[in-house]
Amino acid sequence: MRALAERYRFRDKVVWITGGGGGIGAALARDAASRGAQVAVTDIDGEAATRIANELGTHAAAWRSDVTDFADCQRVAGAIQERFGGIDVLINNAGVTHLSRFRDTPPEVIERVLRINVMGAVHCTKAALEPIIERRGRIAALSSVAGIGPLLGRTGYSASKHALHGFFDSLRAELTDTGVGVTLICPSFANTDIGKHALFADGDAESARTMTGPVTTPEAIAAALLDGIERGVWTVLPGRVSKLAWWLSRNAPRFYSARMRARLEGTR
Template identity: 35%
Template sequence: MSDFKNKVVVITGGSEGIGKALVDIFLQHGAKVATCSRNYDKLYQLQKTYPGQPLFIHTADVSKEQDCQIFIDAVVKNFGTIDILINNAGVSMRALVQDAELDTIRKVMDINFWGTVYCTKFALPYIQQNKGTIAGVSSIAGFRGLPGRSGYSASKYAVTGFLEALRTELLNSGVNVMWVCPGFTASNIRNAALNKDGQAQGESPLDEKKLMSAEECASYILKAIAKRKRTLVLTMQGKQTVYLNRFFPSLADKLVRNFFFKNDALVK
């Protein structure tokens, strides 16, 4: 796709998973890519993979407003502008509400929601000038609340609502605002998901080999951005969940409950 030749694409959380796959595919399509992560070592290894390529890395915690401001300013200083922003950085959780510490839910909201707000706010003037695209990696959990993931679902609902409001504000500006809702995708997000105490659980409750790959997910996202779509919902299971929750919510309650629980215990 020639649409991305020399375009400046900013991807948060690009050191692994869907974010890294997005960095890979946009570089392959001729874009200038900037990405951030809290883990400098992973970013450095990523940069070593692309010697001489227009890849800018920056260490930042998107839950911190100042980090986001410094990151966006550094991107503009390095590349001159921003055409596309993909708010991908995120963290999940796995704990029942009755067990979860409030700080765990707050941390998820700070990264997933406020990280999106901060980066979008600071990048917006450049994207408006270029009539570019703002995309957010939301989730099926942003359409349907998932048990054991209350804070994650809340944060993704918030991301979707924020972007939908922004899309409406910018409807006649030439800027496209979209949100992407991957289903379960093979990545590190479940290993890094926070437990009730706010620590990484270190294991995935799902069979990662059966899930959509991060590379396939990134390919769908790239095509959706090229087509300036409004919403992208991925995987058949994800589409079925959105459909059932919209038209048969009580049935969706039971099916989701049965999927995540066994003998009244959260198993997924």
């Protein structure tokens, strides 16, 4: 959906990936490195981030980072610039989900999801924005099918992903004259720790008991996003499920909602 004319290349670019210690983030780090990028891997789990950076070799480095703390994001952005000389690309991947009906979910659980998923992206984007503008770079964020339509049982998660679209679509418009591109990707469910360790109504992270749709791989999502960034695509819809969800949510919203409800309740 909507692409810039000139193709962007990752070779020799400095790419900051949040939530890079596993899952889609680790797949993004590996793929970006394979395209010739220098990779800054950050994660709340510093040891996991370090393992990925060590795997990638001398053109990668890792930092522990808490995206909910703006001062910490500023610290990390400064450290990345000191280590690599700048920041070209920021990929906001860090996130958390939950799996519980809204009527059973304390507001504190949804607040935590919003703080990590939305304010985490805001904090990192603000911290990296000026260096990225200087290099006419790129900003990306991991959204979801939950950001383009309803997702029953994940009201807070869906709200956070809708918020990302509002924020980054508006930011893209603000940055029109800077040469900076902004890309969102809306995958369906992936086989990653964000789904395996969803928050439940009590706020604890446990192994998720159910998925709402077909599962894809972190590697496929990573490749689709990096390809989308290179092509200047505004919104990447990887795979049949994402494209179908986008179309149905706009053209047959009642049917889409009914199918979501049927899957959540385990019926056909």
